[in-house]
Structures are given as C-alpha cells and as structure tokens.
Amino acid sequence: MKYEPISNEIFTYNRNNFVSRLKSSSIAIFHSNDEFPRNGDQNFPFKQNPDFFYLTGIDQEQSVLLLFPDCPNPLYKEVLFLRQTNEHVAIWEGHKYTKEEAKKTSGIENIFWLTEYDAVLHSIVNYAEYIFINSNENDRYAHTVPYRDIRMYDALRTKYPLHKYERSAPILRDLRAIKSPWEIELTKKACNITRDAFIRVLKFVHPDVTEYEIEAEITHEFLRQRATGHAYNPIIASGKNAIVLHYTDNNQVCKDGDIILFDFAAEYANYNADMSRSIPVNGRFTKRQRDVYDAVLRVMRAATQLIVAGTVLTEYQEEVGRIMTGELVDLGLLDRHDVNRQDPKMPLYKKYFMHGTSHHLGLDVHDFASRYKPFEVGNILTCEPGIYIPAEGLGIRIENNILITHGGNIDLMADIPVEAEEIEEIMNG
CATH class of the missing domain: 3.40.350.10 (Creatinase/prolidase N-terminal domain)
Structure with a gap:
C-alpha cells in the first residue's frame, strides 16, 4: 500500500x-x-x-x-x-x-x-x-x-x-x-490531494494540449502524494465531449475557445473524493460560458445549503430541480410558459440536467447507504449540478463534497478554486 x-x-x-x-x-x-x-x-x-x-x-x-x-x-x-x-x-x-x-x-x-x-x-x-x-x-x-x-x-x-x-x-x-472522525480525516486527505492536482492542472492547461496529457499530470500528482490512485476513471472532457456524462476516452486535443469539464478525484487509503470542475482551455471564459458557469455555481451553492440532517433525497432533488429550472429560463434554454405547463413527472429541466445532484461518498464513490433514509449527521455527500447544451457543444459541471455536522454542513472542498475569476487568475498567473 x-x-x-x-x-x-x-x-x-x-x-x-x-x-x-x-x-x-x-x-x-x-x-x-x-x-x-x-x-x-x-x-x-x-x-x-x-x-x-x-x-x-x-x-x-x-x-x-x-x-x-x-x-x-x-x-x-x-x-x-x-x-x-x-x-x-x-x-x-x-x-x-x-x-x-x-x-x-x-x-x-x-x-x-x-x-x-x-x-x-x-x-x-x-x-x-x-x-x-x-x-x-x-x-x-x-x-x-x-x-x-x-x-x-x-x-x-x-x-x-x-x-x-x-x-x-x-x-x-x-x-x-455515518463517517467516524477517522474516516472524515481520510476523506479530507483525498480531497486535499485532489485540490493539489487541480491547481497543477490549472497551471498546465493551454490550447492544443491533449486530454491524456492532462490526465497524466493528475496521475503524477496523485501518486506523488501516496494516493491509492484515481477514485474512478477520470473524465477529461473538452468541447463537445463534455456533454457525454461518463466520457473517459481522454484522447482528444483541447481547442482554443472550448471548455474542459473535469470529473476526477483521488482515492486515499480506500477512501474517495469526488470533484468536478469546468475551465476554459485558453484561460478566459467567453460571456456565454461564464453565464452558464455562474448559473451552475449558483445552483451548487443553493443545493449545498439543503444538505443538512433531516433532508429527504427525493424532496431535495425536486427543490434543486426548481432552482435549476429558474436558471435555465434565465439562460434562454427553457421558456417560462412551457415550464408552467410541464408534466411534473417529466420536468423540462432534465433536458439539460439529467443526473442526480448528490450521492453518498466513502469507501465506494457511490457509497453504500439508503436513498430513502433522511440525511444524517456524519454523512458525506457530493453536490454536483450541471448544465449540458448539445447544440452549443458546452457542458459545465461543478462538484464538491459536503460533510453534515450538528451545526450544519462543512464543504470539504471549500479550498479548491471554484470562482471563475480565481480559475482565470491561476491559469494566467
């Protein structure tokens, strides 16, 4: 080991x-x-x-x-x-x-x-x-x-x-x-290694770099810090690849003007982190990219506030769906009148955000837990909203790992760059 x-x-x-x-x-x-x-x-x-x-x-x-x-x-x-x-x-x-x-x-x-x-x-x-x-x-x-x-x-x-x-x-x-204090510390270690790999990538990415070269940088940082390895097959999805939720080919050239959607994380002592970020290949978001990015970030922050003891997963996802619907209307992707007439069993937001927002995290990336039991103190959950627009070849996902405590929740990835300005600053530093 x-x-x-x-x-x-x-x-x-x-x-x-x-x-x-x-x-x-x-x-x-x-x-x-x-x-x-x-x-x-x-x-x-x-x-x-x-x-x-x-x-x-x-x-x-x-x-x-x-x-x-x-x-x-x-x-x-x-x-x-x-x-x-x-x-x-x-x-x-x-x-x-x-x-x-x-x-x-x-x-x-x-x-x-x-x-x-x-x-x-x-x-x-x-x-x-x-x-x-x-x-x-x-x-x-x-x-x-x-x-x-x-x-x-x-x-x-x-x-x-x-x-x-x-x-x-x-x-x-x-x-x-329900994670013990020891398990929380091991998960924090996995998150910290993931942070360092992401910052390394921010300083490395440039137009015409390949997805597999980026993957190599991540792997290097993971192993250098004694991680067991990748928590799961890393997703390095540039341009239109980002609209494929589980894209892992990682064999394309990252083009100037495109976004790269990352979904990668370290495993340390068999405990897993799970992080997603989206960055501009050339170090600067376009206005449209920034608008979509900020919308996803607002949804993630609103959803994070809901991850507390007593929250029921199905009700949580419905509320996140309502928040996401508002953002999609503002982005011009959904029409408010269509939303008012939608079938509640098939909400329109799922056209652009088709996966769940959260899952338990631990020894398994999708950790063993009941999806019907309300959230409890000691749970660690992901929070990972995304917007995927096939017509624009654009996919944005942002994901952090949230620990529920008696006093609310703690973002275990709060020190990983997520604001667009901070990402651009590091990439152009």
Missing part, C-alpha cells in the same frame, strides 16, 4: 458497532475480494472488498474475518485468517502481512493462517444459531458474477443446512453512511 499506516482504532470502532447490532448467538463471516485474471500469468490489480476493509483495515487478498461475540471459547470471538506467505510467494509477489503486522493493522488479537479456517469454523459453528453473510446490496450493483461471499455462502448452506442465515448488509448500510 502506498498510503501511510492508519490507526487501528477506526477498525476496532467499526467492528464494535457492527457486533453490537448482531442477534445473540451469531457468527458473522466476511471475505476479501476475489482476484481476477487479466491474462495467462497476471491478475488485475487487487481492490479490497470495502466492507472487509471497513472492519479490518487489511488490504490483502485471500483473507477472512470471523466475528462471534458469544463464542464460548474466547479465542474465537474475533479472528482474522490470512494467506500464509512462503519463499516462493515472497519472491514472485512480494511481502504479505505477518501475524504481528496484521494484528497492528486491524487491532485483532487472534490471527490464524487461512489453512486453519475450516477447522476453526467447524469447531465453533454449531454453538451459533445464526450465520450472518455479507453481500453486495448497493442498489447500483447488478449481480451477474458469483463473487466470493456468495460462493462461500452456498458452501456453508450445503455443509450447515440447519443454521439460520442472515444478511450483514442492512447493518452495514446504516453504519457505513
């Missing part, structure tokens, strides 16, 4: 919160993510299961966490199983966790090798009534590949068919949405 060591207090805290919500006489089992083959002799870079990392801090494949708070044998109340290294693994793959390192990282005292997992589980499982199984229940996920947690569940049901099986996901959906 490139990132600095993390205090194991965060993972001990997370485990304690999780087991406090288990039914009595329950075992909970969590597996690390699968490794995926890339070709005949190589895997894709390993990415840890966010639930597993949330509870252990272990960033390594072939690992298992077993939690059994009511276990009659105290040795097995909390156990971590790891892949045992050897000389061959050390030569070909490099260092793996020792038991002492895993104990220090996770805060778990009892560490065993993975070869001991079946025997340990069998020695205690019949003292439990419930087995809690982890599953990916993020509603943005479509289950088409039988991942490790599900495969192990099938094996357990065959071997222990009379136990009662439960889902861990409903517990984690509530827990992961």
Whole structure:
C-alpha cells in the first residue's frame, strides 16, 4: 500500500458497532475480494472488498474475518485468517502481512493462517444459531458474477443446512453512511490531494494540449502524494465531449475557445473524493460560458445549503430541480410558459440536467447507504449540478463534497478554486 499506516482504532470502532447490532448467538463471516485474471500469468490489480476493509483495515487478498461475540471459547470471538506467505510467494509477489503486522493493522488479537479456517469454523459453528453473510446490496450493483461471499455462502448452506442465515448488509448500510472522525480525516486527505492536482492542472492547461496529457499530470500528482490512485476513471472532457456524462476516452486535443469539464478525484487509503470542475482551455471564459458557469455555481451553492440532517433525497432533488429550472429560463434554454405547463413527472429541466445532484461518498464513490433514509449527521455527500447544451457543444459541471455536522454542513472542498475569476487568475498567473 502506498498510503501511510492508519490507526487501528477506526477498525476496532467499526467492528464494535457492527457486533453490537448482531442477534445473540451469531457468527458473522466476511471475505476479501476475489482476484481476477487479466491474462495467462497476471491478475488485475487487487481492490479490497470495502466492507472487509471497513472492519479490518487489511488490504490483502485471500483473507477472512470471523466475528462471534458469544463464542464460548474466547479465542474465537474475533479472528482474522490470512494467506500464509512462503519463499516462493515472497519472491514472485512480494511481502504479505505477518501475524504481528496484521494484528497492528486491524487491532485483532487472534490471527490464524487461512489453512486453519475450516477447522476453526467447524469447531465453533454449531454453538451459533445464526450465520450472518455479507453481500453486495448497493442498489447500483447488478449481480451477474458469483463473487466470493456468495460462493462461500452456498458452501456453508450445503455443509450447515440447519443454521439460520442472515444478511450483514442492512447493518452495514446504516453504519457505513455515518463517517467516524477517522474516516472524515481520510476523506479530507483525498480531497486535499485532489485540490493539489487541480491547481497543477490549472497551471498546465493551454490550447492544443491533449486530454491524456492532462490526465497524466493528475496521475503524477496523485501518486506523488501516496494516493491509492484515481477514485474512478477520470473524465477529461473538452468541447463537445463534455456533454457525454461518463466520457473517459481522454484522447482528444483541447481547442482554443472550448471548455474542459473535469470529473476526477483521488482515492486515499480506500477512501474517495469526488470533484468536478469546468475551465476554459485558453484561460478566459467567453460571456456565454461564464453565464452558464455562474448559473451552475449558483445552483451548487443553493443545493449545498439543503444538505443538512433531516433532508429527504427525493424532496431535495425536486427543490434543486426548481432552482435549476429558474436558471435555465434565465439562460434562454427553457421558456417560462412551457415550464408552467410541464408534466411534473417529466420536468423540462432534465433536458439539460439529467443526473442526480448528490450521492453518498466513502469507501465506494457511490457509497453504500439508503436513498430513502433522511440525511444524517456524519454523512458525506457530493453536490454536483450541471448544465449540458448539445447544440452549443458546452457542458459545465461543478462538484464538491459536503460533510453534515450538528451545526450544519462543512464543504470539504471549500479550498479548491471554484470562482471563475480565481480559475482565470491561476491559469494566467
């Protein structure tokens, strides 16, 4: 891992919160993510299961966490199983966790090798009534590949068919949405690295630069500051590319007079930032570009004020839609009379602003949380309105990350340049 060591207090805290919500006489089992083959002799870079990392801090494949708070044998109340290294693994793959390192990282005292997992589980499982199984229940996920947690569940049901099986996901959906102080600090670190990369880009962009050259500058800054990497595939969308919401080709030349829409962010210690900005290639907005830019910025600031504890996502989006509609009318993109006659189920603003304004942020960029539960203190949400005008080849999106506190909210990206004048000043400095 490139990132600095993390205090194991965060993972001990997370485990304690999780087991406090288990039914009595329950075992909970969590597996690390699968490794995926890339070709005949190589895997894709390993990415840890966010639930597993949330509870252990272990960033390594072939690992298992077993939690059994009511276990009659105290040795097995909390156990971590790891892949045992050897000389061959050390030569070909490099260092793996020792038991002492895993104990220090996770805060778990009892560490065993993975070869001991079946025997340990069998020695205690019949003292439990419930087995809690982890599953990916993020509603943005479509289950088409039988991942490790599900495969192990099938094996357990065959071997222990009379136990009662439960889902861990409903517990984690509530827990992961509320960020601890440690998680907030890691997210701030990701935001700070993202800020530095954006400022670097502002000083680098000029007419005829390519989108991939800009991406290289971002990547350089991320890795230089020990980020895990990009939080998601970066969007460097110049000119008409900006009206493609998930444009990631990043292979075009940035032309004088065009706008570049950026959507990129750092991942640090598996925690993600999520930022969007829009800048003029030549360092100066035209009047039309500036008018659209300022309209999006006003919507973002108004929407940010609505991100407080108790806000309901659907009502929030409707209010943002009303604010955006007013801006689109002022820009001449919508007619007020048409708006007054619109179908409320198909509001006209969606022609130019077709995506949601906010989502939860954390170990997943679109973090695991309920879209039906009101916002709570400790939530971190994005705020990302945009206006996309295909006829003009113009797309503007601005996005910051907002932490809800008891006293209101805090913009974790408040120090990232966003005012048009500041962007122009840095680009021409």
